[in-house]
Amino acid sequence: MKRFIIAALAVSMLAACKNETSEKKVNNKNEKAEKLAPINDSILGQSVIYEANIRQYSPEGTFNEFTKDIPQLKELGVKVIWLMPVYPISAVKRKAADGRFAEEIEDPKEREKILGSYYAISDYTGINPEFGTLEDFQKLVKTAHDNGIYVILDWVANHTGWDHVWIKEHPEFYTKNEAGEIIDPINPETGESWGWTDVADLNYDNKALWTEMRKDMRYWVEEQNIDGFRCDVAGEVPTEFWESAVEEIKQVKPIFMLAESEDKDLFEAAFDMGYNWEGHHILNAIAQGKQNAKDLSDYIKKIDTTYQQDDYLMNFVTNHDENSWSGSVNERMGDAAEVMTALIFTLPGMPLIYSGQEYDMQKRLRFFEKDTIPHQQNKFWPILSKLGTLKNESPALDGSKTPAEFIEIQNSDEHSIFSFVRKKGEDQIIFIGNLTNSVKSFSIAIDGQFIDYMNNEKVFEIKKNQQFKFSPWEYKILIIRQ
Structure with a gap:
């Protein structure tokens, strides 16, 4: 991570800088298919990642229905699509929401509703027929690539479903109890x-x-042209395995590796990016009045000193786990949802959009059964579009291995107001946000005239010792005026 600096920014430093990031109108409708370059750090630094829940994305729950919408994801700044597991799901011990297995449910109609967990895989190189065919999957990947978007697959290396062929052919691949019986995963601490x-x-x-696991991973890169993996519970699998897998697969082509983990040791040679779970929990706690802006500031200082400069994390307000088990964005963040969304796009790292977030989804998606996200554009589509455009176009928001600087700006209420500047070269973006549910008055250690990016590029002026009054959860993203 970048070295963290606390500084008061003077007028001369800001006023002299040129702005090269005023909003540009993006029209993708008439763009020709792009030739996709190998995935690389310069692309990832200004990317948005989209988690696609194929089962719940449409009423049909198919690859083809999702593929139709891939071109419009470019409007949100998406450059990487992460597909939740696309593989066949185990029929043995297929779990229902109440904890029972499907085979225990007597009513055949009710039993048919139990589709099981995506993460109980019966074949690592197969396609879940629920979603379509291999040809449908190939069309999805090609459409994404034609639109300049990379595709990574969810990879579950820690466990398999109970009818995976290895259960019979290679029982030695599994953990067993004292009686020699294969067991489900255990918590190593307890x-x-x-x-x-x-x-x-x-x-x-x-x-x-x-x-065998490396061979199955390599298949998807070598035969199906995917661009990397999001790895489930990556910290429960030996780091040395991941390193060996990445080394082998990169012989085929460059890949992008996302770990569901914050374990910095995974970033040494295996993974490019990890989950910002701790930061996410702080955002939830701030929205609920349990923590404050100072806690967020302290956390950023901590990660700056504990991670290496080229380590980076994925920022999010929701994902499939949070939505299904902890609650919708509205349940957890309420009126703070917009400012928290703005933060995940402007803080160092890569922002995530989860299926339905762009449509203001207000419900928890069922995990083991069919459900459907809404598809009516409302408040958050234009917000995500503006934020995604800024992320893509502003070097000041570079968040990967050669990140833009993050400099905290002093203000008169550090427990309520969170303020910082991101800068790279002459490009600078300023964020000021009231992270409370109360009106707050404050002054801030900058002055000058700026472009209010989210408010139709109106001029926003800050004068020395000026007092500002921000409404609950109000924020500004400012671009330095030329």
């Missing part, structure tokens, strides 16, 4: 089950497993 009873735990003490 020695007790996580409760993931619909999956069987893989044992990475067996190096033959490593070979």
Whole structure:
């Protein structure tokens, strides 16, 4: 991560800088298909990642219905699509929402509704027929690539479903209890089950497993032209395995690796980006009045000193786990949802959009059964579009391995007001936000005239010692005027 600096910014420093990031209108309708360059850090630095829940994305729940909408994702700044697992789901011990297995449900109509967890995989190189065919998947990947968007697959290396072929052909690949029975994953700290009873735990003490797992991962890159992986519970699998897999797969082509983990050791040679879980929980807590702007500032200082300069994290206000198990964005963040969304786009790192977030989804999606996200553009589509455009076009928001600087701006109420500047070269973006549910008055250690990016580029002026009054959760994204 970049070195963190606390500074008061003077007029001369800001006024002299030129603005090259005023909003540009983006029209993708008539663009010709782009030739996709190999995925690389310069592209990832100003990317938005989109998590696609194919089952719940449309009433049909198919690849083809999602593929139709890929071109419009460019409006949101999306450069990477992360597909939740696309593989066949185990029929054995297929779990229902109430914890029962589908085979325990007597009513055949009710039993048919149980589709199971995407993460209980029965075949790592197959396609879930629920979503369509391999040809449909190939069309999705090609459409994404034609639109300048990369595709990564969710990879579940920690466990398989109970009818995976390895259960019979390679039982030595699995963790067993004292009676020699294959078990579901256990918490290494407590020695007790996580409760993931619909999956069987893989044992990475067996190096033959490593070979087979690498082979299956390589298939998708070599044969299906995907661009990397988001790796489920990556910290529960040996780092050495991930490093060996990445080394082998990069012989085919460059790939992007996202870890569902904050374990910085994973970033040494295996992963490009991890989850910003701690930062996300702080945003939730601020929205609920349990923490404040000073806590967020302290956290950013901490990650700046604990991570390496080229490590970076994925920022989010929701994802499939948070939505289904912790609540919708509205449940967790309420009126703070917009300012928190603006923060994930402007803080160092890469912002995530989860299926339905762009349509103001107000519900928890069912995890084991069919559900559908809304598709009516409302408040958040234009917000995400403006933020995505700024992320794509402003070097000041570069968040990957060669990030733009993050400099905190002093203000008179550090527990309520969060203010900073991002800058790279002559490009600068300023964020000022009231992270409380109350009206707040404050002054800030900058002055000059700026472009109010989110407010139709109106001029926003700050004078020395001027007192500002921000409404609850009000924020400004300012661009330095030429």
